[in-house]
Amino acid sequence: MPPHTRGEQSQPRSDTTLELAELLTHTSRRLRRGSIVQLAPLGLTYAQARVLRLVAAHGRPLRMADLAAQLDVVPRSVTTMVDALEAAGLVVRHADTGDRRSVLVVLSDDGRLLLDRLETARRDSADEVFGGLDATQRHQLLELLGILCERGSCVSCCGPDSTGGGHR
Numbered sequence: 001m002p003p004h005t006r007g008e009q010s011q012p013r014s015d016t017t018l019e020l021a022e023l024l025t026h027t028s029r030r031l032r033r034g035s036i037v038q039l040a041p042l043g044l045t046y047a048q049a050r051v052l053r054l055v056a057a058h059g060r061p062l063r064m065a066d067l068a069a070q071l072d073v074v075p076r077s078v079t080t081m082v083d084a085l086e087a088a089g090l091v092v093r094h095a096d097t098g099d100r101r102s103v104l105v106v107l108s109d110d111g112r113l114l115l116d117r118l119e120t121a122r123r124d125s126a127d128e129v130f131g132g133l134d135a136t137q138r139h140q141l142l143e144l145l146g147i148l149c150e151r152g153s154c155v156s157c158c159g160p161d162s163t164g165g166g167h168r
Helices: 017-042 046-058 064-071 075-087 109-130 135-151
Strands: 091-095 103-107
Touching (some): 017 046, 017 109, 046 103, 064 103
Antiparallel strands (some): 091 103
16 A cells, blocks of 8 residues: 555544655655666765766856755765765866865866766656656646745755755
């Protein structure tokens, strides 16, 4: 029996908030697991792929501190992710000439080349989860999730420094 119908025969639900939370969590886990499977052949972790997408979305060098804020992680975590991406030749670090304390991250040529494959992997993973929805249902879901994200002041996609390019 699908998770959203469990217990419906025995007791009517007057509040669907918990059910929505459970279904959203379940769907999120499916997306993440699918992404991990799709990213493995590219040699990337889910976190590294997010870093690459954020750096690419800005179209200019991104400060490590800004990257940490957008990922909602501590700066040390970003350092570890960028270390691995730099060792793989996908990003390059530069000193910020305007602020000696800051380090800028930019995609390397190899990083830019990998972006197309990365987007294909993301699309394939999303199609596995959302493929059963028609275009109207996908649009409705997109609108509703966008509203939730904006109301929650989501730093990674709706924050003041976001590129306005939508959800990542």
